[in-house]
Amino acid sequence: MPRIGVFVCQCGNNISSTVDTAKVAEEMSKLPGVVLTEDYKFMCSSPGQDMLKETVAKNKLDGIVVAACSPHMHEKTFRKAVEKAGLNPYKCEIANIREQCSWVHHDTTKKIGTAKSIDLTRMVLERLKRNKNLTKISIPVNKRALVIGGGIAGIQAAIDIADGGRDVILVEKEPSIGGNMAKLSETFPTMDCSQCIMTPKMVEAELHDRIQLYTYSEVEKLDGYIGNFSVTIRKKARFVNEDLCTGCGDCWNKCPFKADSEFEHGLTKRKLIYTPFPQSVPNIPVIDKERCPKILKDKCGLCEKVCQPEAIDYTQEDEIVVEEVGAIVVATGYNLMDEARFAPYGYGKLKDVINGLQFERLASSSGPTGGEIQRPSDGKVPESIVFIQCVGSRDESKGVSYCSKICCMYTAKHTMLYKHKVHDGQAYVFYMDIRSGGKRYEEFTRRAIEQEGAMYLRGRVSRVYEKNGKLMVQGADTLSGSQVVIEADMVVLATALVSRQGADSLAQKLGIGYDKHKFYSEYHPKLKPVETITGGIFLAGSCVGPMDIPESVSMGSAAASKVQALFSADMLDREPITSKVREETCNACWDCVTACPYVAISKKEIKNRKGEVIRMVANVNDGLCTGCGTCIAACRSKTIDLAGYTDEQVYAALNAF
Amino acid sequence: MEDQLREKAKELLEGGEIKVVIGYGWNNRKTRITPVFITKAEDVDKLVFNALCVNNLSIYLTRKYKDIQAMGKPAIVAKGCDIKNIVVCISEGQVERDNVHIIGMTCSGVVYKQELWQGELKDNIMPSKCHNCDVRNPHITDSVIGDPVDFTPPEEPAGMLFDKIREFDSKPASDRWEFWNEHFTRCVKCYACRQVCTLCYCERCITDKNQPQWIETSAHPRGNMAWNLIRAQHLAGRCTQCGECERACPVNIPLNMVNSKLALTVKESFGYRAGYDTEEHPPMIVYKPEDEEDFIR
Numbered sequence: 001m002p003r004i005g006v007f008v009c010q011c012g013n014n015i016s017s018t019v020d021t022a023k024v025a026e027e028m029s030k031l032p033g034v035v036l037t038e039d040y041k042f043m044c045s046s047p048g049q050d051m052l053k054e055t056v057a058k059n060k061l062d063g064i065v066v067a068a069c070s071p072h073m074h075e076k077t078f079r080k081a082v083e084k085a086g087l088n089p090y091k092c093e094i095a096n097i098r099e100q101c102s103w104v105h106h107d108t109t110k111k112i113g114t115a116k117s118i119d120l121t122r123m124v125l126e127r128l129k130r131n132k133n134l135t136k137i138s139i140p141v142n143k144r145a146l147v148i149g150g151g152i153a154g155i156q157a158a159i160d161i162a163d164g165g166r167d168v169i170l171v172e173k174e175p176s177i178g179g180n181m182a183k184l185s186e187t188f189p190t191m192d193c194s195q196c197i198m199t200p201k202m203v204e205a206e207l208h209d210r211i212q213l214y215t216y217s218e219v220e221k222l223d224g225y226i227g228n229f230s231v232t233i234r235k236k237a238r239f240v241n242e243d244l245c246t247g248c249g250d251c252w253n254k255c256p257f258k259a260d261s262e263f264e265h266g267l268t269k270r271k272l273i274y275t276p277f278p279q280s281v282p283n284i285p286v287i288d289k290e291r292c293p294k295i296l297k298d299k300c301g302l303c304e305k306v307c308q309p310e311a312i313d314y315t316q317e318d319e320i321v322v323e324e325v326g327a328i329v330v331a332t333g334y335n336l337m338d339e340a341r342f343a344p345y346g347y348g349k350l351k352d353v354i355n356g357l358q359f360e361r362l363a364s365s366s367g368p369t370g371g372e373i374q375r376p377s378d379g380k381v382p383e384s385i386v387f388i389q390c391v392g393s394r395d396e397s398k399g400v401s402y403c404s405k406i407c408c409m410y411t412a413k414h415t416m417l418y419k420h421k422v423h424d425g426q427a428y429v430f431y432m433d434i435r436s437g438g439k440r441y442e443e444f445t446r447r448a449i450e451q452e453g454a455m456y457l458r459g460r461v462s463r464v465y466e467k468n469g470k471l472m473v474q475g476a477d478t479l480s481g482s483q484v485v486i487e488a489d490m491v492v493l494a495t496a497l498v499s500r501q502g503a504d505s506l507a508q509k510l511g512i513g514y515d516k517h518k519f520y521s522e523y524h525p526k527l528k529p530v531e532t533i534t535g536g537i538f539l540a541g542s543c544v545g546p547m548d549i550p551e552s553v554s555m556g557s558a559a560a561s562k563v564q565a566l567f568s569a570d571m572l573d574r575e576p577i578t579s580k581v582r583e584e585t586c587n588a589c590w591d592c593v594t595a596c597p598y599v600a601i602s603k604k605e606i607k608n609r610k611g612e613v614i615r616m617v618a619n620v621n622d623g624l625c626t627g628c629g630t631c632i633a634a635c636r637s638k639t640i641d642l643a644g645y646t647d648e649q650v651y652a653a654l655n656a657f
Numbered sequence: 658m659e660d661q662l663r664e665k666a667k668e669l670l671e672g673g674e675i676k677v678v679i680g681y682g683w684n685n686r687k688t689r690i691t692p693v694f695i696t697k698a699e700d701v702d703k704l705v706f707n708a709l710c711v712n713n714l715s716i717y718l719t720r721k722y723k724d725i726q727a728m729g730k731p732a733i734v735a736k737g738c739d740i741k742n743i744v745v746c747i748s749e750g751q752v753e754r755d756n757v758h759i760i761g762m763t764c765s766g767v768v769y770k771q772e773l774w775q776g777e778l779k780d781n782i783m784p785s786k787c788h789n790c791d792v793r794n795p796h797i798t799d800s801v802i803g804d805p806v807d808f809t810p811p812e813e814p815a816g817m818l819f820d821k822i823r824e825f826d827s828k829p830a831s832d833r834w835e836f837w838n839e840h841f842t843r844c845v846k847c848y849a850c851r852q853v854c855t856l857c858y859c860e861r862c863i864t865d866k867n868q869p870q871w872i873e874t875s876a877h878p879r880g881n882m883a884w885n886l887i888r889a890q891h892l893a894g895r896c897t898q899c900g901e902c903e904r905a906c907p908v909n910i911p912l913n914m915v916n917s918k919l920a921l922t923v924k925e926s927f928g929y930r931a932g933y934d935t936e937e938h939p940p941m942i943v944y945k946p947e948d949e950e951d952f953i954r
């Protein structure tokens with residue numbers, strides 16, 4: 001006969017206000033196998049846990065039901081407590097009588113809540129009677145990390161992990177690391193030069209002994225599980241031998257052909273063999289294979305001729321490398337929303353309507369104009385600029401529902417940059433609200449308005465059109481209640497920040513979640529903001545949602561500290577709640593193999609004494625199985641069981657209802 | 658056609674690789690068509706093929722028939738519809754494609770039950786699968802017997818059964834429940850439907866699992882309902898509507914109506930039909946990261 005103890009928690013009055021906990025305990029004491037029951041105020045308090053431990057030891061209990069809150073809250077707490085009392089932790093089960101009972105039944109006569117709590121507890125009790133002792137699964141940890149995305153968030157994560165003494169692989173899909181921050185001119189709220197604070201970080205990452213850069217590379221495939229991932233990386237062909245290239249620049253100086261520069265957002269041209277920007281890391285060019293005539297039709301070949309170290313190699317092909325790592329940080333950043341969606345604003349049609357990042361380039365001393373604000377159409381210094389905020393943000397019908405969070409700040413910054421460079425220029429800003437929460441942020445926007453002379457108009461712009469060589473911006477000024485038309489030389493759109501193109505397909509490769517905007521989902525938005533639902537994969541920066549540099553950097557460091565924590569032990573404990581195949585009845589139909597979202601099931605050969613394969617059966621890899629139960633539903637012959645939730649246990653629980 | 662078939666069978670058996678030809682033959686009194694297993698070249702004259710060959714012989718390829726499996730590599734006489742079941746077996750790892758020789762028979766239809774035969778094949782004695790057949794010229798074969806049949810498969814599922822399903826679907830849920838309840842109550846739990854089904858190849862059917870016993874074994878209405886629902890669900894997206902279960906059922910439960918309804922649902926929801934692709938698993942059992950449905954992400 002089992003010796004089970006049932007502990008019913010009142011949770012202050014969280015449970016006891018709608019559940020008669022004493023009655024629940026009394027009913028449980030009548031059931032076979034139950035040797036004692038307790039009705040207690042706060043089971044999770046230290047005295048509560050101590051009482052649990054003592055009672056288990058003193059009464060030689062071999063099973064425990066705690067009827068309390070959700071197992072998500074305190075299953076671990078109570079399992080630890082009984083373990084200290086010498087019991088297998090998996091002999092302790094939780095009946096959830098709070099979230100699934102007392103909180104949802106408001107009947108203060110306690111009739112409903114009590115009856116349901118009795119049912120719930122009895123079901124768990126019957127399941128518990130069939131529990132087996134389980135032992136944690138111990139898996140080794142490979143203490144190397146992979147960081148995907150070399151923006152500021154990814155760079156920070158990589159440096160922090162590397163400084164902690166672990167090897168890091170940093171994969172960046174562009175020819176250079178740096179991301180969007182490398183494009184910025186000066187940064188709010190302190191107005192320090194972005195390049196000046198960014199390039200040292202980029203170089204630090206490049207030179208760090210423990211960081212290996214894979215630029216112009218992408219993650220193609222991920223196998224494995226926490227502590228033991230295997231990553232397939234595609235190194236796209238640069239057509240330049242990285243070991244030989246000295247970055248002298250002879251090739252791009254000589255290349256006779258040009259194309260729009262991606263880094264400069266089309267404000268200027270680059271050569272067909274190029275680095276995205278002068279401070280690129282690594283300072284090794286790539287050939288634009290879509291356009292280069294040598295590669296397309298074997299014409300030209302000038303760069304090869306001028307390259308002294310003979311680094312040019314037109315026959316180079318993509319290379320596939322496989323790296324083994326134990327943890328992954330995803331830091332793939334953001335894109336700006338495609339302005340083509342906003343036809344009335346004339347982006348793409350009217351040359352002097354540009355987006356925020358283009359303005360950053362115009363204001364940047366390393367940009368196409370050397371930092372002078374000139375309008376793209378004719379190079380004239382604009383006498384007035386209209387900035388339009390919330391283009392696409394907070395606009396469910398044409399754009400996205402969310403606030404892009406940083407546009408109010410960078411628009412204020414833009415008006416100041418403009419004022420500092422063109423003293424008698426006039427900046428106008430159309431805004432919906434000014435959102436400048438953050439340390440020194442409100443002071444910053446006030447300064448733009450009050451001291452730097454920017455004219456703020458509250459309202460939406462309806463259209464931008466051209467008249468006599470000027471841009472006419474027509475909009476509402478809701479504060480004065482009038483329609484206004486402002487004449488401008490240039491218009492800057494603060495377009496919404498959106499998720500990276502291809503964010504969803506990367507998420508699918510990695511097995512992490514994303515929201516409807518394709519921003520990556522945190523395990524818990526408040527309490528686990530850098531974790532994902534997949535063990536060993538962490539998040540950093542604006543791939544999670546719009547955020548500024550300080551936030552991206554903090555998140556990079558936070559993710560790094562999670563990786564360090566994971567790497568602090570040689571072995572990793574995993575919950576033993578995994579699937580088991582009963583080989584005798586397996587049909588080898590492989591339904592479970594195709595159904596398992598974690599690729600945890602493989603085909604195993606059963607051999608006879610002579611070593612001949614006589615049949616095949618399914619086999620679950622404990623390291624990969626998350627205990628999701630999908631295979632169990634898929635298996636027609638009911639051959640698979642989940643430890644802790646076996647068929648028999650579930651059946652017993654249902655029968656107890 | 659039969660001559661051609663016997664010729665082929667002879668050639669295969671003499672070739673040595675094929676150890677048994679699974680096909681159709683007459684019973685002793687020459688009144689019914691029954692399965693025959695030809696292992697010697699001199700016996701090939703026992704093979705016949707005609708409109709009475711309604712049975713789906715593919716079941717003899719499964720692990721249910723270990724004795725046949727033990728004979729060695731089989732060749733099987735199969736109509737297009739039968740081949741669909743072989744295809745599902747291949748995709749589910751039950752039959753290796755290289756380990757069976759499919760003798761595909763071109764076919765103009767068969768009778769639903771042999772006793773209905775009066776010497777002429779008419780629509781009203783043909784099973785639903787023949788009304789909807791798109792594989793009169795068999796689709797996956799190693800050799801083909803018979804002249805190509807000229808026909809146009811219906812674009813939408815046609816015939817009495819599907820008319821009935823469409824009419825039935827328009828009824829209120831309570832009426833539909835009552836209909837099935839009445840039918841399933843009559844089930845005698847003989848499991849003939851399971852035994853005759855190629856795709857019910859589990860060595861231990863869930864009905865035989867008694868630790869715990871999810872499905873009551875007695876022919877009690879509750880257990881009957883559970884059994885019939887589970888049988889149908891286990892075949893959703895896999896069943897090819899060959900109709901053998903319904904032909905086997907001693908109490909005439911319209912099992913193929915359940916099967917056909919489920920097949921329609923799977924087609925509508927997932928654009929998938931079982932029995933055409935040896936590589937594909939039914940979509941409901943396959944996790945793909947790029948799945949359109951996002952409930953699992």
Ligand SMILES: Cc1cc2nc3c(=O)[nH]c(=O)nc-3n(C[C@H](O)[C@H](O)[C@H](O)COP(=O)(O)OP(=O)(O)OC[C@H]3O[C@@H](n4cnc5c(N)ncnc54)[C@H](O)[C@@H]3O)c2cc1C
Nearest residue numbers: 149151152153173179180187188333334356541542548549
């Ligand atoms: C106009 C404008 C002005 C701004 N001004 C300021 C400011 O003044 N102050 C401030 O604090 N913030 C400012 N920001 C915000 C700032 O740009 C971001 O906070 C910061 O760049 C986020 O960094 P990140 O690393 O998260 O993303 P990103 O900078 O986007 O970097 C992501 C990196 O990942 C790479 N990547 C993407 N996908 C893959 C993949 N599949 N595989 C490999 N690599 C991949 C990308 O190429 C990129 O290098 C501004 C933003 C805009 C639009």
Ligand code: SF4
Nearest residue numbers: 596625626628629631
């Ligand atoms: S429980 Fe889930 S993760 Fe584990 S083997 Fe089954 S399907 Fe895969």
Ligand code: SF4
Nearest residue numbers: 586587589590592635
């Ligand atoms: S689904 Fe079940 S029967 Fe099929 S291979 Fe997996 S364990 Fe075996």
Ligand code: SF4
Nearest residue numbers: 844845847848850906
């Ligand atoms: S063949 Fe008919 S009677 Fe027999 S188990 Fe199947 S449904 Fe029931």
